[in-house]
Amino acid sequence: GEDVEQSLFLSVREGDSSVINCTYTDSSSTYLYWYKQEPGAGLQLLTYIFSNMDMKQDQRLTVLLNKKDKHLSLRIADTQTGDSAIYFCAESIKRGSYIPTFGRGTSLIVHP
Amino acid sequence: NAGVTQTPKFQVLKTGQSMTLQCAQDMNHEYMSWYRQDPGMGLRLIHYSVGAGITDQGEVPNGYNVSRSTTEDFPLRLLSAAPSQTSVYFCASSYPGQLFFEAFFGQGTRLTVV
Numbered sequence: 001g002e003d004v005e006q007s008l009f010l011s012v013r014e015g016d017s018s019v020i021n022c023t024y025t026d027s028s029s030t031y032l033y034w035y036k037q038e039p040g041a042g043l044q045l046l047t048y049i050f051s052n053m054d055m056k057q058d059q060r061l062t063v064l065l066n067k068k069d070k071h072l073s074l075r076i077a078d079t080q081t082g083d084s085a086i087y088f089c090a091e092s093i094k095r096g097s098y099i100p101t102f103g104r105g106t107s108l109i110v111h112p
Numbered sequence: 113n114a115g116v117t118q119t120p121k122f123q124v125l126k127t128g129q130s131m132t133l134q135c136a137q138d139m140n141h142e143y144m145s146w147y148r149q150d151p152g153m154g155l156r157l158i159h160y161s162v163g164a165g166i167t168d169q170g171e172v173p174n175g176y177n178v179s180r181s182t183t184e185d186f187p188l189r190l191l192s193a194a195p196s197q198t199s200v201y202f203c204a205s206s207y208p209g210q211l212f213f214e215a216f217f218g219q220g221t222r223l224t225v226v
Contacts, residue, residue, distance in 0.1 A: 008152065031213060042116075042202055042217030043155075088154065092213045099145055099170075099206075100213055104154035 004103035006089050011109045018076040020106045022089030025070060032065065033090040033100060034074045043088060047074070076108075084110045114138050118203050118218035125193040125225045133188040133221050135203030143206040144186040145170070145215070146178065148199040155202065161186055193225045 005023045012018045024032065030051050035043040049056045049063045049072070056063045062075040076083055086107050090100040119134045137144065145160035147170075157170030161180040175197060177189040186205075190197060200222050204215040 006154075033213075035215075040219075042219050043204075043215070044217070045214045048214075098208055098213045099143065099157060099160050100215060101157070102147075102155040104152060 003101050004089050004091055006087075006103040006106045008104060009107050009109070011111065012079050014079060014081055014110055014112050016079055018074075018079045018083070018108055018110075020074045020076075020087050020089075020108065022072040022074075022103055023070055024072065024089070024091045026091060027067075027070065030098075031092045032063075032072050033092065034061075034063065035088040035090060035102070037086040037088065037105070039085075046087070079108075079110050081110045081112060084108055116203055116205050116216050116218040118201075118221050120221060121219065122222050123224070125190070125223065127193060127195060127225060129193050130189065130191055131193065133190075133201055133203075133223070135186045135188065135218060136184050137186075137203075137205040137216070138184065139205060139207070139216065140183060141205035141207045141216070142183070143208055143213075144180065145204050145206075146176070146186070146188045147202045147204065148172065149202060149220075150199050158188065158201075190223075195225045197223065198225045199223060 003025045033048045034046045036046045037043045060077045064073045086105040088105045089103040092098045092100045116137045146158040147155040159178040161167045203218045206215045
């Protein structure tokens with residue numbers, strides 16, 4: 001989606017932290033999401049953040065939201081080879097519905 | 113629970129052929145949607161439905177038709193397949209709780225048009 005931008009690739013070593021970045025354009029976004037797609041599978045919701053929050057932490061995952069810059073990031077601590085996947089940023093705003101708009105996805109490759 | 117079921121998983125069509133991609137969900141979700149996924153393009157919304165009998169166009173609707181006669185089913189029809197429609201197609205469903213919108217995805221249909 002043209003309203004949500006992500007870099008396409010990220011490569012990290014196992015055990016390091018991964019940071020996946022996303023920018024969005026619509027300031028009326030209410031919820032912002034991170035979805036994960038493993039090879040050959042559909043997308044699954046990984047985590048989300050409400051637009052009035054700055055940060056959300058869930059075990060190894062930390063989501064940071066900078067509303068001023070319309071910037072969202074996902075940090076994965078102690079990245080494992082099982083974290084290798086495509087990560088999609090998505091925003092949910094009212095355009096007749098709240099159907100999410102997805103970014104292009106960031107392919108995370110974790111090296112042993 | 114089966115969740116969202118898409119059939120077929122793989123399909124090869126010749127240019128000009130028509131076919132229907134099936135999507136069924138057993139979660140009684142009101143919202144259903146179809147996306148296509150192309151390399152470097154992410155997910156693009158084709159059509160969506162906010163309830164039985166109601167459908168609307170997404171970002172890339174040309175060449176596709178949909179209908180929603182029941183809550184459970186949301187088929188996607190390709191009227192005259194073109195090579196540009198070679199893609200992986202995902203169906204998703206959601207129950208809109210307030211503004212939060214978790215989408216549940218099927219496993220995808222990989223379509224090749226030759």
